[in-house]
Amino acid sequence: MGDLLGVAVLGAGHMGADHIRRLGRVVSGARVAAVADPAAERAGEAVAGLDGVTVHTDPVAALDAPGVDAVLIASPGPAHEEALLAAFARGLPVLCEKPMVPDSTGALRVVEAEARLGRRLAQVGFMRRYDSEYRRLKALLDGGGLGRPLMLHCTHRNVSSPGHFSSAMLINSSVSHEIDAARWLLGQELTAVTVLRPRPSAHAPEGLLDPQFVLFETDGGALVDVEVFVNCGFGYQVRCEAVCERGSARIGDEHTMVVTTAGGAREDVAQDYLVRFAGAYDREVQAWVDATRRGEVTGPSVWDGYAASVVAEAGVRALETGGRVAVGLAPRPDLYAGVSR
Numbered sequence: 001m002g003d004l005l006g007v008a009v010l011g012a013g014h015m016g017a018d019h020i021r022r023l024g025r026v027v028s029g030a031r032v033a034a035v036a037d038p039a040a041e042r043a044g045e046a047v048a049g050l051d052g053v054t055v056h057t058d059p060v061a062a063l064d065a066p067g068v069d070a071v072l073i074a075s076p077g078p079a080h081e082e083a084l085l086a087a088f089a090r091g092l093p094v095l096c097e098k099p100m101v102p103d104s105t106g107a108l109r110v111v112e113a114e115a116r117l118g119r120r121l122a123q124v125g126f127m128r129r130y131d132s133e134y135r136r137l138k139a140l141l142d143g144g145g146l147g148r149p150l151m152l153h154c155t156h157r158n159v160s161s162p163g164h165f166s167s168a169m170l171i172n173s174s175v176s177h178e179i180d181a182a183r184w185l186l187g188q189e190l191t192a193v194t195v196l197r198p199r200p201s202a203h204a205p206e207g208l209l210d211p212q213f214v215l216f217e218t219d220g221g222a223l224v225d226v227e228v229f230v231n232c233g234f235g236y237q238v239r240c241e242a243v244c245e246r247g248s249a250r251i252g253d254e255h256t257m258v259v260t261t262a263g264g265a266r267e268d269v270a271q272d273y274l275v276r277f278a279g280a281y282d283r284e285v286q287a288w289v290d291a292t293r294r295g296e297v298t299g300p301s302v303w304d305g306y307a308a309s310v311v312a313e314a315g316v317r318a319l320e321t322g323g324r325v326a327v328g329l330a331p332r333p334d335l336y337a338g339v340s341r
Ligand SMILES: NC(=O)C1=CN([C@@H]2O[C@H](COP(=O)(O)OP(=O)(O)OC[C@H]3O[C@@H](n4cnc5c(N)ncnc54)[C@H](O)[C@@H]3O)[C@@H](O)[C@H]2O)C=CC1
Pocket: 010, 011, 012, 013, 014, 015, 016, 036, 037, 038, 039, 042, 059, 074, 075, 076, 077, 079, 097, 098, 099, 125, 127, 173, 273
């Protein structure tokens, strides 16, 4: 490694381009060394103004490019497994966007591959763990002042969904964040899931089951409900209220400027995750760079990524069947005992 951690970024779409900007201009201690995207033009645009970056259409070529010390995977979920295994084969530390691997069998292969290495190499991009509001809530719950958490009420609303978004993706792409946040906040595993759905919004694309109401049970006896609505039209809203034995705590209410004029008051609502979670992404990537330069891996593990895939898969089955679906996790390898809970 030179003075700066040289990062290969795989995927230069919405998240990849934002992470390239972040690595190149926001965080310290790193530089973008290579970018790969089958759409070479997109990759070229994303690195405009950054020096010393090689552009590739083949992700493996980017891993083998000069000056690459680590990898940030921001390609679509189905491409993650191959990229993670290629990084492991080269001993390269990884930050992998969620979902780590959308199907749980592939996710387990990644867990097993890292466990065979006998050391952690990858962190999964569940950035809410780096959001200041989520961290305050976690500290409050861990402190125990409110007593035992009984329920989490969560809201996850997007203005509109991308064209390729399916009904399953409301769970395995969007709710995957609540799955990880709930496991982390409560320190409990999610054990069963039920999905209810109202008549879809007239503003949802034809055939998309949007919104959905997802209910999780946990091994600690708590309940977690999530309203997920990805074509709400009015804003990006992510909220979480923890109801405990001696009080409740809520995060995610907008706290920007409130403008009051005749007859009413108005507060702006963020329009997307890149704005709402800007600070969280910055802290996540800075923490990853710092830990990698120290030769450590911190943050959500591939076990967390695997658990989220299993729970999401159960959620998709619950959506399809209308029933309650139990979650079955494989035995946790020793490598992840006590990690990031
Ligand atoms: N943490 C978060 O809040 C968010 C995470 N994501 C995650 O980031 C990842 C990327 O999502 P978006 O940027 O929204 O998608 P996108 O569709 O905007 O970009 C994906 C890019 O990857 C490229 N690509 C396709 N196959 C590839 C491969 N094998 N290797 C390298 N590049 C490849 C595509 O050409 C495209 O440019 C997904 O895993 C998604 O779930 C997305 C949005 C927010």
